[in-house]
Amino acid sequence: MNTANLFQKEKDDFHYNACVGNNGWTGIRAYIHGYQAATLVMLESVLKSVNSRKDVPEDANYWYVDTAIYPILFSARHYIELYIKQKIHAINYFKVKGEIEDRLIRTHDISKLWSIFIDIVNKTHDSRLKDFIEPIEPYISDFSKIDLTGETFRYPYNQDYTKKHLEDISVIGLLNFYEKFNELSRFMTSFTYYMD
Numbered sequence: 065m066n067t068a069n070l071f072q073k074e075k076d077d078f079h080y081n082a083c084v085g086n087n088g089w090t091g092i093r094a095y096i097h098g099y100q101a102a103t104l105v106m107l108e109s110v111l112k113s114v115n116s117r118k119d120v121p122e123d124a125n126y127w128y129v130d131t132a133i134y135p136i137l138f139s140a141r142h143y144i145e146l147y148i149k150q151k152i153h154a155i156n157y158f159k160v161k162g163e164i165e166d167r168l169i170r171t172h173d174i175s176k177l178w179s180i181f182i183d184i185v186n187k188t189h190d191s192r193l194k195d196f197i198e199p200i201e202p203y204i205s206d207f208s209k210i211d212l213t214g215e216t217f218r219y220p221y222n223q224d225y226t227k228k229h230l231e232d233i234s235v236i237g238l239l240n241f242y243e244k245f246n247e248l249s250r251f252m253t254s255f256t257y258y259m260d
């Protein structure tokens with residue numbers, strides 16, 4: 065079969081080569097940071113294109129708010145899911161040392177993951193960790209209501225095509241989401257630094 069060499073390394077300038085697999089420090093933190101940063105960069109890109117459409121060259125790639133919303137919110141939600149899963153594993157490994165059921169950790173249900181996270185934080189009996197639950201929980205609650213299992217911003221319909229996603233919501237403000245996601249990112253980053 066012919067190949068387009070889509071995933072080959074850059075030969076002329078190594079600065080464009082991304083380390084993956086076993087090359088470097090690639091692990092769950094790289095994925096978490098990648099989805100967090102991608103969400104912010106995509107949001108900033110679409111917000112800039114809305115504010116300065118006159119300055120955008122005709123041949124430039126720019127986003128429409130109505131189409132950018134799906135990959136942005138999918139990336140944001142995936143960041144949150146990966147973050148919670150990583151923190152469950154880390155807290156369990158360092159503090160609780162209990163059995164974590166793989167089937168629960170492998171779920172995409174953000175509400176279940178958040179419950180596991182709260183339970184494992186409570187088992188540490190460390191009130192300093194509990195201080196981070198309250199500021200993060202409203203964001204988790206919002207995502208649980210709109211995209212419990214990670215399908216809403218990934219596909220237009222549920223898995224058996226019986227219900228269209230987001231029928232009860234007609235508009236999502238990206239500037240508001242950008243500001244709120246930045247807040248959430250600061251809380252989660254602070255929690256990571258604290259744990260480290």
